Amino acid sequence: DVKVTQSSRYLVKRTGEKVFLECVQDMDHENMFWYRQDPGLGLRLIYFSYDVKMKEKGDIPEGYSVSREKKERFSLILESASTNQTSMYLCATSRGYYEQYFGPGTRLTVT
Amino acid sequence: GENVEQHPSTLSVQEGDSAVIKCTYSDSASNYFPWYKQELGKGPQLIIDIRSNVGEKKDQRIAVTLNKTAKHFSLHITETQPEDSAVYFCAASRVQAGTALIFGKGTTLSVSS
Numbered sequence: 001d002v003k004v005t006q007s008s009r010y011l012v013k014r015t016g017e018k019v020f021l022e023c024v025q026d027m028d029h030e031n032m033f034w035y036r037q038d039p040g041l042g043l044r045l046i047y048f049s050y051d052v053k054m055k056e057k058g059d060i061p062e063g064y065s066v067s068r069e070k071k072e073r074f075s076l077i078l079e080s081a082s083t084n085q086t087s088m089y090l091c092a093t094s095r096g097y098y099e100q101y102f103g104p105g106t107r108l109t110v111t
Numbered sequence: 112g113e114n115v116e117q118h119p120s121t122l123s124v125q126e127g128d129s130a131v132i133k134c135t136y137s138d139s140a141s142n143y144f145p146w147y148k149q150e151l152g153k154g155p156q157l158i159i160d161i162r163s164n165v166g167e168k169k170d171q172r173i174a175v176t177l178n179k180t181a182k183h184f185s186l187h188i189t190e191t192q193p194e195d196s197a198v199y200f201c202a203a204s205r206v207q208a209g210t211a212l213i214f215g216k217g218t219t220l221s222v223s224s
Binding site: 004033035040041042043044045048050056058059090092097098099100102103104105 | 112154155157204209215
C-alpha cells in the first residue's frame, strides 16, 4: 500500500512565524503535490513537483514556498504565517498522471 | 485556465436511494476525470475515474458518465448505504507534463438510515 505521511495532524503557530509542513512517501512516486482545503472552496493546489529540486506553482502559491531535496520528501514552507493561512493542508503523490494518493492532512491554526 | 463546477454542494438521501453528483469543466482539452471520496478525518481517496475515450464506467454500485460535447460528467451511486456518507470531489485534467488536477468544490453526501 502507498503510504503518505504528514509530520503533524494538528499545528498551532503564531502570526509571523516560519512554518514547515513535511510530507514523506514510501512508494518512489515522482510527483508530489500540496493542497489546501477550506470549507466551500474545495481543494486548491499550492505547489507541485515532478522531480527532485523541481517545482511548479499551482493556483494559490502566494505566501508559500516548497522544497524537494529528496524524491520521497516534499516540504511546504510558510515564510511568515498569517491568519488567512489557517487551513487544512493535504499532501498527495502520484506515479504518472493519474491516481493521486493523499496523506491524512495537517490542520494548521495561525493565531 | 481550467475551471470545474460541482453541484450540489450538499445532498441528503435515504438509505437505498440513488445519489447523483454533477460536474462541468471548461477546458475542452481535458481528458481525465477522477472522483475522490473523503471520509471524516482522512485524505481524499480515488473511487473511480474515466478517460475521454469512453462515455461510461461502472464499478459495483458506483458509475461515472461523461459527455464530452457538453463538457460535463456525473457520479451515480445506487443503493446508497450509511457508509457512503462523505465528501465527494470531482476533478479534471489534461494528461500531459506540467499539468495538475483541478478539483471541484465538493459535495457533502449524507445517507440516513
